[in-house]
Amino acid sequence: MIKKNLDLIIVGFVALCVVMYDVTIDFFFGFLHFLFELLHIAYEWFELGIEHTVEHLFHTTRHGSQIVTFYILMLIFGGLMYWMWRVLPKFYETSKEFMLQSWTSRKTELELYWMSLTPTSKVKLVATALGVAYLASFFVM
Secondary structure, three states, X not given: OOOOOHHHXXXXXXXXXXXXXXXXXXXXXXXHHHHHXXXXXXXXXXXHHHHHHHHHHHOOOHHHHHHHHHHHHHHHHHHHHHHHXXXXXXXXXXXXXXXXXXXXXXXXXXXXXXXXOOHHHHHHHHHHHHHHHHHHHHHHO
């Protein structure tokens, strides 16, 4: 059920984000700040782990272990950048294909639904949509 209507759920979330834009922006930046702090703590923990491991394994000074840690981290960063360079084009193509397929299928479904409605049902549907848009405008103002 969820997989079948995933694109419709995404459109619903986008509509909610547009209607309640101030809450969305506040939530987004709060979540981004939380992720940044979590990432920073994880990075510091990882860096200290590497530094202490190098210091104990090779019996180096603090400065020497910091230099070795820096080059290890640069090696890991380079590997991650290479991996992203290899994976991101495939991810982009998959995402683009998914969006195109979702757009086409929903557009076809809506056209078939609209064609199957009687003129009275079409008027009711348009009036309902306009009424919901009117009521939603009170939450935006």
